[in-house]
Amino acid sequence: MVVLWTDALIFVLLIGMIVLSVYMLRNPRMTRPLRQIGTSKTGMVSLTVLLFFVAVGLLDSMHFHSKDSNEIVSVLDQWLSPIRLHGEKTYSAPFAAHLFGKELMVLEDGGPVWAYPRLQYGGAHLDDPESELFYDVLMKASFGFIKSAIPAAIVLVLLVQKFRHRQNALISQASAKAVAWTIFWIVTLCATLLELSSYYHVLGTDKVGEDVLYQAIKSIRTGLVIGTLTTLIMLPLAIVFGILAGFFRGWVDDTIQYLYTTLNSIPSVLLIAASILVVQVYMAKNEEQFTSLIVRADMRLLFLCIILGVTSWTGLCRMLRAETLKLREMEYVQAASALGVRRRIILFRHILPNVMHIVLISVVLDFSSLVLAEAVLSYINIGVDPTTHSWGNMINGARLEMAREPVVWWSLTASFLFMFTLVLAANLFADSVRDAFDPRRMG
Amino acid sequence: MNRSPVLEVKNLTVKFGSDNPVVDAIGFEVHAGETFAIVGESGSGKSITALSILRLLPVNASVVADEVNLNGVDLLRKAEYELCKIRGRRVALIFQDPMSSLNPVMTVGEQIAEVLKLHFSMTKKAIRQRVIELLTRVEIPEPEKRAGEYPHQLSGGQRQRVMIAIALAGEPDLLIADEPTTALDVTIQAQILALLKAIQHKTGMALWLISHDLALVSTMADRIAVMQKGKIVETGRSASIFQNPTHPYTRKLLDALPSMDSCLGHKREEKPSLLKIDEFKVYYPIRKGIFKRVVGHVRAVDGVSFEIEHGKTLALVGESGCGKTTLGKSLLNLIPAYSGQVIMDGIALNKLTGEALRRKRADIQIVFQDPFSSMNPRMLVSEIIDEGIRALYPEVDAVDRHARVIDLLERVDLPPDSAHRYPHEFSGGQRQRICIARALAVQPKMIVCDEPTSALDVSVQAQIIELLKDLQKEQGVSYLFITHDLGVVAEIADEVAVMYRGKIVEHGEVEQVLLNPKNAYTRELLAAVPRLQNKDV
Numbered sequence A: 001m002v003v004l005w006t007d008a009l010i011f012v013l014l015i016g017m018i019v020l021s022v023y024m025l026r027n028p029r030m031t032r033p034l035r036q037i038g039t040s041k042t043g044m045v046s047l048t049v050l051l052f053f054v055a056v057g058l059l060d061s062m063h064f065h066s067k068d069s070n071e072i073v074s075v076l077d078q079w080l081s082p083i084r085l086h087g088e089k090t091y092s093a094p095f096a097a098h099l100f101g102k103e104l105m106v107l108e109d110g111g112p113v114w115a116y117p118r119l120q121y122g123g124a125h126l127d128d129p130e131s132e133l134f135y136d137v138l139m140k141a142s143f144g145f146i147k148s149a150i151p152a153a154i155v156l157v158l159l160v161q162k163f164r165h166r167q168n169a170l171i172s173q174a175s176a177k178a179v180a181w182t183i184f185w186i187v188t189l190c191a192t193l194l195e196l197s198s199y200y201h202v203l204g205t206d207k208v209g210e211d212v213l214y215q216a217i218k219s220i221r222t223g224l225v226i227g228t229l230t231t232l233i234m235l236p237l238a239i240v241f242g243i244l245a246g247f248f249r250g251w252v253d254d255t256i257q258y259l260y261t262t263l264n265s266i267p268s269v270l271l272i273a274a275s276i277l278v279v280q281v282y283m284a285k286n287e288e289q290f291t292s293l294i295v296r297a298d299m300r301l302l303f304l305c306i307i308l309g310v311t312s313w314t315g316l317c318r319m320l321r322a323e324t325l326k327l328r329e330m331e332y333v334q335a336a337s338a339l340g341v342r343r344r345i346i347l348f349r350h351i352l353p354n355v356m357h358i359v360l361i362s363v364v365l366d367f368s369s370l371v372l373a374e375a376v377l378s379y380i381n382i383g384v385d386p387t388t389h390s391w392g393n394m395i396n397g398a399r400l401e402m403a404r405e406p407v408v409w410w411s412l413t414a415s416f417l418f419m420f421t422l423v424l425a426a427n428l429f430a431d432s433v434r435d436a437f438d439p440r441r442m443g
Numbered sequence B: 001m002n003r004s005p006v007l008e009v010k011n012l013t014v015k016f017g018s019d020n021p022v023v024d025a026i027g028f029e030v031h032a033g034e035t036f037a038i039v040g041e042s043g044s045g046k047s048i049t050a051l052s053i054l055r056l057l058p059v060n061a062s063v064v065a066d067e068v069n070l071n072g073v074d075l076l077r078k079a080e081y082e083l084c085k086i087r088g089r090r091v092a093l094i095f096q097d098p099m100s101s102l103n104p105v106m107t108v109g110e111q112i113a114e115v116l117k118l119h120f121s122m123t124k125k126a127i128r129q130r131v132i133e134l135l136t137r138v139e140i141p142e143p144e145k146r147a148g149e150y151p152h153q154l155s156g157g158q159r160q161r162v163m164i165a166i167a168l169a170g171e172p173d174l175l176i177a178d179e180p181t182t183a184l185d186v187t188i189q190a191q192i193l194a195l196l197k198a199i200q201h202k203t204g205m206a207l208w209l210i211s212h213d214l215a216l217v218s219t220m221a222d223r224i225a226v227m228q229k230g231k232i233v234e235t236g237r238s239a240s241i242f243q244n245p246t247h248p249y250t251r252k253l254l255d256a257l258p259s260m261d262s263c264l265g266h267k268r269e270e271k272p273s274l275l276k277i278d279e280f281k282v283y284y285p286i287r288k289g290i291f292k293r294v295v296g297h298v299r300a301v302d303g304v305s306f307e308i309e310h311g312k313t314l315a316l317v318g319e320s321g322c323g324k325t326t327l328g329k330s331l332l333n334l335i336p337a338y339s340g341q342v343i344m345d346g347i348a349l350n351k352l353t354g355e356a357l358r359r360k361r362a363d364i365q366i367v368f369q370d371p372f373s374s375m376n377p378r379m380l381v382s383e384i385i386d387e388g389i390r391a392l393y394p395e396v397d398a399v400d401r402h403a404r405v406i407d408l409l410e411r412v413d414l415p416p417d418s419a420h421r422y423p424h425e426f427s428g429g430q431r432q433r434i435c436i437a438r439a440l441a442v443q444p445k446m447i448v449c450d451e452p453t454s455a456l457d458v459s460v461q462a463q464i465i466e467l468l469k470d471l472q473k474e475q476g477v478s479y480l481f482i483t484h485d486l487g488v489v490a491e492i493a494d495e496v497a498v499m500y501r502g503k504i505v506e507h508g509e510v511e512q513v514l515l516n517p518k519n520a521y522t523r524e525l526l527a528a529v530p531r532l533q534n535k536d537v
Helices: A005-026 A028-039 A041-059 A075-079 A081-085 A129-163 A173-197 A212-248 A250-265 A268-285 A293-328 A331-338 A343-379 A391-401 A410-437 B046-053 B080-086 B108-119 B124-137 B156-169 B186-203 B214-220 B238-243 B248-256 B324-331 B354-363 B381-392 B398-411 B416-420 B428-440 B458-475 B486-492 B510-515 B520-528
Strands: A063-065 A072-074 A103-106 A112-115 B007-016 B023-030 B035-039 B061-064 B067-070 B091-094 B174-178 B206-211 B223-228 B231-237 B273-288 B293-309 B313-317 B339-344 B364-367 B446-450 B478-483 B495-500 B503-509
Touching: A005 A028, A005 A041, A005 A212, A005 A293, A028 A041, A028 A173, A028 A410, A041 A075, A041 A173, A041 A212, A041 A410, A072 A075, A075 A081, A081 A212, A129 A173, A212 A250, A212 A293, A212 A343, A212 A391, A212 A410, A250 A293, A268 A293, A293 A343, A331 A343, A331 B364, A331 B381, A331 B428, A343 A391, A343 A410, A391 A410, B007 B046, B023 B035, B023 B046, B023 B223, B023 B231, B035 B046, B035 B214, B046 B174, B046 B206, B091 B156, B108 B124, B108 B156, B124 B156, B156 B186, B174 B186, B186 B214, B186 B520, B206 B214, B214 B238, B223 B238, B223 B248, B231 B238, B231 B248, B248 B458, B273 B324, B293 B324, B293 B478, B293 B503, B313 B324, B313 B486, B324 B364, B324 B446, B324 B478, B354 B364, B354 B381, B364 B428, B381 B398, B381 B416, B381 B428, B398 B416, B398 B428, B428 B446, B428 B458, B458 B478, B458 B486, B478 B486, B486 B510, B495 B510, B495 B520, B503 B510, B503 B520
Parallel strands: B035 B206, B035 B223, B091 B174, B174 B206, B313 B478, B313 B495, B364 B446, B446 B478
Antiparallel strands: A063 A072, A103 A112, B007 B023, B007 B061, B007 B067, B223 B231, B273 B293, B273 B339, B495 B503
């Protein structure tokens, strides 16, 4: 068992989330908003998708020393071993049996020939890929689908039957059905992809012959880490400074404003580059602490999160300050001070809940822009470690691939698809959460 | 009147989605040269009627009518581009809020010229001349200079005059005025109404007035339609409606109107003094430069002295910007005073700080004007009401607190199950009751009521006044009642103080101030108040 820094933080975050959910489920006041989320089909489906991504991320956050190679691998790596280890020489298209580029080969009779060589693993079981490939893919896909669909369907139907007549359930019948369908499709899709992946490269391979599907799946963890840990660092700074500046005005406001204008006036890329370089120098000087590649990469990821968090709180802070300035003049805040309510209680009871919608929306929007920021930073080589799988690195690599003729499109498409699904699910879920917790929107 | 009407509406129904109709099968006519008024409380559908005729409603509204006929043109059968030529040209609209209906980044002259360019082909010079002419007609002084100014440089009354000038620019046959003076002070209101009358007299256009104010309508309109819940319940000539209203709703509205005469027969009794302020001043500093040096002061409250007795009501009357709200808030220490003392039971409240001040806050409470922004939308009514108890009497346990909340709700005539609902589920009047309950929760000796009834309909207003009077009788609480509405003052006050530019210009018993004013400003204020014409003589 190896616990990396980001692993530990992710699990701390997970425990926090579980505690929060238990608190919310126990609190009778929360029943109404929770039930409203439960009746929103979009909300529940996107939550299911989101949870699936989180589950993948968590599986990828449990590391241990592999028995055979003494490498540090995650549980997910172990499960995806067939895809992980089936590397080719270089580019190959999705479902291809041949490499993407022609190579000089030596025929049996010793004569050279300029042709597409067969892949080492992809479609290697076929004798004549030309005629058999399509039929074989269809067969394998249907087999994978049926193999998983039947047990999945039975389990889901049983579950739905069992809970069908439960009164006072938080989830409505309609959204329970939608969730069941979503789970069904996710499970069968995964099974089909797994089945196909042991024979083919479903999303092709990249420049060094690594399976693109594997890369995209591995990138989920990086995306989640950057999105959540950065937010975790940024939120307290933004909320505390923003609300204090707006509520107390005067010198508190002046100090905080000077702080964030100063921070804003330094080009953030420069700041990030400088900090990353400092970390690299530190790691080079203390090599004995960073024995393996993965530990180094993880350290760099963590510092990237911290630096992004420290530089990105200013935008939200400004918005919260402005909103608080508006709220502090609201009559209910004045009524509360006339009632002798202490100022810190006013902050918690009247100001904080009424700025939460801004926090929620900007956190979700930031989540997607952080994943993108990671891509931009990787471009100038100050993002995550080049050995870390991330959508940013994939997109960065696609720069050269797009310039090729014919175009190598699958890396970009794969990272785009995964990123899109994650960000969309997060956005839709945040929408229904915001609607549910705003009493004015109650229908 | 045998001329054909300017506007003829038959069987008009407006619905939003599949809900109940907001306007329900109404019909009326507006004739040239006459003033037609639709009166009703908020939500009765009067503004929707006006907007639906010009097809200015949001897309989810469905408008159905047998006929909407403007000078022989059926408006509902016109294409959108044809309607654009009618809006502003044949029919013009004036809205309630002159600030938000003018574009803040365009000069006043440009905004009037915009209408002229749209509807007439005129040379630049002619437009310029016409703009000056229009500004002169709405009686704006120095029209040449004003045409080049921006809306924020004008006062509220002047902005509304500009709005009227814009409406007149198209030389319309029909002018729709939707609550044209609700956002203005009474003296300005009187001027604007006189102006509208004069212009109508000169141009002979039809004026369609939409208002909630019966007294105002009675001074202006020739014919009146009373609207309730989307239906017109009564129409007729103004005199006949006010003399013998036939419909019970009209009668209810008329009865609910506060009357100046209700202060007659007010009994004077001596009570011990509760609160006293002497030469009280609240100045806002004007800061300039990078070091924010104080270069001067805005004298919001400039040396005010008065005394409030136990269980009595002092009404503080004045127009907007005279400093009455500032004074009210600084009595509660919400705005720091510049000099002077607030002495309650021998303790100078505004000299207290920290914990001592917090403890003393129970004695004096406030009820605000806007019942929508005065409660935290994310808190339950029970939490809103017991907030003060939790803050000032932490020793009271949850069970007692809850019992107290239920008791308070009963006292303000709300059902006990209101405790577990959110403020947005209540109407304006009910919300105001919750605010009163919140203030009462800490057992104050005095409540500052800052225009508590101005955002409410007349019938609801009468109920809230009644409630406040009952509570005073039961609990002996004193009120400082801040208002601009002299009718309400007559209903509730024992004494009246008239405030003008931060100073009190007249102070006395309610009867003396309202019926026999000594100060010139008080007299002007009283003269401007629209009074019901021909009410049972």
